[in-house]
């Protein structure tokens with residue numbers, strides 16, 4: 175039911191993390207060795223601007239620290255500069271975005287890592303037929319205005335139900351490929367068993383190469399490339415609704431916030447060294463518990479359990495995870511390497527470290543951030559690795575040190 179009600183709300187709220195995966199470290203390296211206690215950092219959230227219409231994502235363009243780009247669900251990308259929302263949208267594609275459903279709309283974007291020279295960026299939206307569309311656009315001669323007529327289709331996936339459209343797009347800082355997460359097609363309980371079906375893109379993480387011409391190429395080392403029964407584009411399996419996921423910009427590790435059904439929200443993980451092919455379990459499992467079938471769900475399969483999960487039965491009534499980012503900024507040296515994430519329904523924000531296969535330094539950041547009743551639709555990061563939080567109610571916050 176969460177998917178039916180809350181997820182509708184969530185879907186509205188869910189979509190991205192940093193859209194410019196600016197590469198601070200061209201090669202995957204060892205995890206940051208900072209290991210000082212996280213709990214001493216004092217965070218607060220300052221509202222940069224309010225008045226956005228159902229914002230679902232924020233990011234910066236590679237090499238450009240003067241602007242933030244805020245994605246609005248109805249189909250606009252707005253520019254935030256010096257605390258002011260610019261009057262003209264960077265992009266307005268409300269004519270082709272279908273956003274009637276709570277989880278439908280313009281849901282995510284990612285700048286081409288070479289945006290400063292190519293002017294390309296990618297968006298993920300549901301069209302007027304409810305299908306998921308990933309498309310490329312180009313900036314116009316005016317830097318604050320994209321060319322809405324420049325759309326080139328990258329891929330389209332039919333959606334059997336209106337919910338669970340995921341919406342995130344992210345380039346890996348290690349391999350440079352575009353990762354496209356897709357939900358299981360919607361309804362509840364994955365009635366079509368899509369997430370475990372190797373013949374559909376639904377419920378998968380896709381990995382495609384958009385750098386060699388459109389629509390895309392399949393990377394030569396995709397794990398199922400050439401397989402008879404599995405789509406070449408599939409990188410990993412068994413996702414329910416990976417609304418927000420991100421790469422650690424330093425290490426290239428992948429963190430996926432996968433929205434659960436009725437009981438459990440989860441953070442899934444794969445290291446930068448992964449060759450792909452992970453099966454994260456849905457609908458066989460919800461979190462680390464059998465879902466369908468209720469018993470013996472793992473027989474004969476190798477499933478990858480979440481690195482962290484939490485339950486809807488928590489007193490704060492969380493119900494939809496919003497994946498965030500591994501912090502790589504400079505404002506909080508103690509928190510470098512910590513992964514931030516939150517919950518759309520409860521407004522909670524947490525951080526943890528995942529090192530050597532173990533979660534450490536888990537901390538509830540909700541109180542110190544003081545976001546009140548914020549609906550945490552997304553996190554975002556800028557070129558410096560500083561962290562942002564998007565409240566679906568219309569405000570974009572920056573996480574800053576607490577004033578003394």
Ligand SMILES: [Ca+2]
Nearest residue numbers: 454455456461
């Ligand atoms: Ca799972």
